[in-house]
Amino acid sequence: MAVTIRxxxxxxxVSTATVSRYFTGSSVVLGDTARKIGRAAEQLGYVPxxxxxxxxxxxxxxxxxxxxxxxxxxxxxxxxxxxxxRYAYHLIVLPLSGDCEKYKKIFSDSQITGVIxxxxxxxxxxxxxxxxxxxxxxxxxxxxxxxxxxxxxxxxLAAARAGCHYLLSLHHRDILILSDAPQKISSGFQRITGCKxxxxxxxxxxxxxxxxxxxxxxxxGRKLVLQALREGLHFTAVYAxxxxxxxxxxxxxxxxxxxxxxxxSVMGFDGTDxxxxxxxxxxxxxxxxRKMAELALDSFLNEDPEDNLECIVPYCIEEGESxxxxx
Numbered sequence: 001m002a003v004t005i006r007x008x009x010x011x012x013x014v015s016t017a018t019v020s021r022y023f024t025g026s027s028v029v030l031g032d033t034a035r036k037i038g039r040a041a042e043q044l045g046y047v048p049x050x051x052x053x054x055x056x057x058x059x060x061x062x063x064x065x066x067x068x069x070x071x072x073x074x075x076x077x078x079x080x081x082x083x084x085x086r087y088a089y090h091l092i093v094l095p096l097s098g099d100c101e102k103y104k105k106i107f108s109d110s111q112i113t114g115v116i117x118x119x120x121x122x123x124x125x126x127x128x129x130x131x132x133x134x135x136x137x138x139x140x141x142x143x144x145x146x147x148x149x150x151x152x153x154x155x156x157l158a159a160a161r162a163g164c165h166y167l168l169s170l171h172h173r174d175i176l177i178l179s180d181a182p183q184k185i186s187s188g189f190q191r192i193t194g195c196k197x198x199x200x201x202x203x204x205x206x207x208x209x210x211x212x213x214x215x216x217x218x219x220x221g222r223k224l225v226l227q228a229l230r231e232g233l234h235f236t237a238v239y240a241x242x243x244x245x246x247x248x249x250x251x252x253x254x255x256x257x258x259x260x261x262x263x264x265s266v267m268g269f270d271g272t273d274x275x276x277x278x279x280x281x282x283x284x285x286x287x288x289x290r291k292m293a294e295l296a297l298d299s300f301l302n303e304d305p306e307d308n309l310e311c312i313v314p315y316c317i318e319e320g321e322s323x324x325x326x327x
Contacts, residue, residue, distance in 0.1 A: 003046040011040035059113035060090040071272045083293045114300030156187045159315040160194030163285045171326040172237040221248025243268035243275035265323040280321035
């Protein structure tokens with residue numbers, strides 16, 4: 001009897017839909033999954049049935065954002081551009097500003113397969129227009145209030161908790177937290193909650209005066225650390241919720257005659273390329289931006305009804321040279 005696609009799926013440990021996508025080309029199957037399917041098919045002697053054209057025209061993917069003011073966004077866009085070439089997508093980059101009519105015309109005239117949002121709170125008129133056209137949408141890097149959007153992000157609470165535990169394991173108890181404003185389900189709210197939980201688990205207290213808020217930018221990192229020093233706050237470590245903010249904090253510490261990590265340890269968040277080129281190399285919570293880009297782009301080709309609306313990707317603590325054990 002001929003080997004069936006179901007047998008290949010069982011041997012590879014994946015769904016039959018995934019095996020079908022692998023052989024028909026209706027969607028890109030990547031990495032270990034592709035290798036498992038290929039090995040299983042070869043071992044079983046599976047011969048796929050060749051039929052219609054392998055892949056429909058993937059069309060274009062639009063990336064929408066208000067601006068690229070933060071390193072995280074520019075790194076993510078760079079990786080999306082690189083990865084889109086593997087999918088034969090046309091990538092349309094749209095910084096939203098001004099009259100919505102020109103953006104509506106782009107969506108009307110172009111074959112848009114999907115839309116990637118870097119943030120959910122964009123121009124409501126254009127996002128409602130996109131929904132009305134039934135175009136698939138992905139929130140890249142954060143949770144969304146609108147559950148119709150696919151979400152690809154890390155577990156912000158767990159990741160911030162792990163980063164805080166890392167500093168606590170180095171005997172830091174006075175940690176200055178630099179966060180964006182914590183609103184509802186935002187990453188800022190999740191990360192502060194994670195830090196508070198880490199302190200509770202260590203039997204310590206995170207003092208409210210050691211939490212400072214502002215945009216996750218270099219300038220705000222610098223400003224908030226200088227403000228904390230002027231207020232006479234005692235801290236042996238800074239935990240910034242973006243690498244860019246952490247670099248601003250390092251600048252403020254050096255400006256104030258303090259060394260990193262000699263006097264104050266500094267921890268970042270994101271794992272951006274720029275932060276890893278700095279001296280000292282930044283310790284950070286790394287988000288897997290390339291994997292997130294692959295999942296976002298693959299979701300627009302994937303018509304499998306079992307495709308989850310929320311995809312949580314793994315993070316990791318990346319030790320650099322900006323943290324040391326507290327004296």
